[in-house]
Amino acid sequence: MKVFVFFVAIAVAAWQCQGDDHGVNFQVFPLRMKSGLGGHYIPEISCESWRLGVETHNIIEFSGVPKDCIGYIGNYLVGDQYRSDSKTVCREAYLYVKTLNISNKDAWVFDIDETALCNLPYYADQGFGAEPYNSTAFDEWVFRGVAPPLPESLKLYKKLVSLGIKIVFITGRPLSQLDVTASNLKKAGYLKWDKLITKDPSYHGKTAVIYKSNERRKLEEQGYNIIGNIGDQWSDILGTNVGGRTFKLPDPMYYVS
Amino acid sequence: MKVFVFFVAIAVAAWQCQGDDHGVNFQVFPLRMKSGLGGHYIPEISCESWRLGVETHNIIEFSGVPKDCIGYIGNYLVGDQYRSDSKTVCREAYLYVKTLNISNKDAWVFDIDETALCNLPYYADQGFGAEPYNSTAFDEWVFRGVAPPLPESLKLYKKLVSLGIKIVFITGRPLSQLDVTASNLKKAGYLKWDKLITKDPSYHGKTAVIYKSNERRKLEEQGYNIIGNIGDQWSDILGTNVGGRTFKLPDPMYYVS
Numbered sequence: 001m002k003v004f005v006f007f008v009a010i011a012v013a014a015w016q017c018q019g020d021d022h023g024v025n026f027q028v029f030p031l032r033m034k035s036g037l038g039g040h041y042i043p044e045i046s047c048e049s050w051r052l053g054v055e056t057h058n059i060i061e062f063s064g065v066p067k068d069c070i071g072y073i074g075n076y077l078v079g080d081q082y083r084s085d086s087k088t089v090c091r092e093a094y095l096y097v098k099t100l101n102i103s104n105k106d107a108w109v110f111d112i113d114e115t116a117l118c119n120l121p122y123y124a125d126q127g128f129g130a131e132p133y134n135s136t137a138f139d140e141w142v143f144r145g146v147a148p149p150l151p152e153s154l155k156l157y158k159k160l161v162s163l164g165i166k167i168v169f170i171t172g173r174p175l176s177q178l179d180v181t182a183s184n185l186k187k188a189g190y191l192k193w194d195k196l197i198t199k200d201p202s203y204h205g206k207t208a209v210i211y212k213s214n215e216r217r218k219l220e221e222q223g224y225n226i227i228g229n230i231g232d233q234w235s236d237i238l239g240t241n242v243g244g245r246t247f248k249l250p251d252p253m254y255y256v257s
Numbered sequence: 258m259k260v261f262v263f264f265v266a267i268a269v270a271a272w273q274c275q276g277d278d279h280g281v282n283f284q285v286f287p288l289r290m291k292s293g294l295g296g297h298y299i300p301e302i303s304c305e306s307w308r309l310g311v312e313t314h315n316i317i318e319f320s321g322v323p324k325d326c327i328g329y330i331g332n333y334l335v336g337d338q339y340r341s342d343s344k345t346v347c348r349e350a351y352l353y354v355k356t357l358n359i360s361n362k363d364a365w366v367f368d369i370d371e372t373a374l375c376n377l378p379y380y381a382d383q384g385f386g387a388e389p390y391n392s393t394a395f396d397e398w399v400f401r402g403v404a405p406p407l408p409e410s411l412k413l414y415k416k417l418v419s420l421g422i423k424i425v426f427i428t429g430r431p432l433s434q435l436d437v438t439a440s441n442l443k444k445a446g447y448l449k450w451d452k453l454i455t456k457d458p459s460y461h462g463k464t465a466v467i468y469k470s471n472e473r474r475k476l477e478e479q480g481y482n483i484i485g486n487i488g489d490q491w492s493d494i495l496g497t498n499v500g501g502r503t504f505k506l507p508d509p510m511y512y513v514s
Contacts, residue, residue: 048341049338049344050345053342056346084303085310247315
């Protein structure tokens with residue numbers, strides 16, 4: 001394979017770095033979808049590049065999935081790649097944990113929606129992020145308390161628990177959803193935790209970064225040592241008191257600042 | 258398309274969130290390469306997920322491209338997607354800049370290798386990151402001074418210059434490579450800049466995060482207002498004084514801490 005790559009490279013690397021003024025190669029750039037439905041053309045942006053841009057925090061504060069990418073994102077979320085991408089993140093988290101000497105003060109912070117629990121059965125009916133956020137409909141879904149786990153997150157959770165690591169859930173869900181969230185977590189297989197922190201009304205109008213940073217600071221003041229922190233939003237893992245290492249799970253559906 | 262996605266979703270979203278103990282679906286997870294050579298199986302990890310893990314800073318301090326992913330990464334780098342992914346990042350950077358009122362103190366920080374300049378003609382001969390870093394061979398390549406520009410980065414550079422934004426290059430290259438780097442930049446189309454900062458020997462043994470943070474702090478002490486900062490390594494954009502917004506260009510070949 002090395003040899004093959006070498007020859008490919010000699011042939012192509014030269015023009016790969018060149019601009020549009022250097023021949024035909026970049027006339028194919030970058031507007032053909034390589035995934036999703038039909039491989040049709042999209043002006044301005046490739047859906048795969050859009051998703052990478054979201055996951056790398058280059059594309060921020062987006063209001064929803066671009067209309068032209070609905071099919072691509074839907075197929076991603078119901079296909080193998082979303083699971084594979086999640087598995088890779090959780091695997092790295094576990095490889096990191098195995099390098100540590102765990103103490104009884106060590107804690108791991110989990111976000112809930114699209115991190116511990118999977119709302120795909122709800123979002124599947126919302127165009128996988130294409131529809132504007134509907135708080136009424138989402139609350140109805142939450143109060144059903146039937147969200148399944150994200151399986152790779154649940155596997156990580158079980159490994160962390162077995163190592164004696166304290167589990168803390170910090171969610172943007174309100175206090176009014178605390179009980180149903182706790183029962184949903186148990187039903188999904190998250191059987192125990194140290195704390196389940198919901199968003200207090202005092203944070204109304206504050207960003208998730210501010211809310212979650214402040215709650216993590218309080219945890220550390222209480223003596224917890226946050227060794228890790230995992231979420232699907234950058235706002236779960238940016239800010240202060242982020243923990244020894246942070247892990248970003250994929251979520252191309254929505255953005256929470 | 259919405260309707261299609263809806264039906265796909267109903268059929269699949271239910272099991273998408275379920276674990277390995279729920280039937281056959283996850284027996285295909287996640288080990289088939291969807292890209293790269295031959296779509297053969299790889300234990301433990303999909304190369305596409307590995308690349309996403311690198312770009313999202315979930316996978317850190319890796320010593321090279323996994324052997325099983327050499328073909329996949331090589332094809333990515335010489336194919337459309339690398340260009341498309343770079344274009345999307347630079348496009349977001351420009352969309353951000355257009356929201357600002359530019360003053361004559363505003364500066365944009367560029368990294369050089371795999372950001373302003375493209376070393377693919379060199380790395381193509383090194384298995385695209387599969388071979389261990391060879392400083393002698395890389396220095397020989399650098400001193401040739403013939404690295405082409407990354408075309409999307411050059412387009413962004415030209416737009417920033419046209420807006421009167423000061424350009425500062427901060428590179429991990431040493432002072433001994435300052436002259437050849439300056440001439441290479443000009444040859445590649447980067448015709449002017451305010452500062453070109455190379456890594457001083459006093460930073461020997463220090464990480465790129467420390468070196469680049471300290472140089473950015475000095476820039477701000479000199480009165481520059483860093484409105485943006487773009488690099489291919491997370492160490493280009495993490496740390497302090499990172500700028501108004503940071504942008505991460507793709508680079509699955511190597512990791513600089």
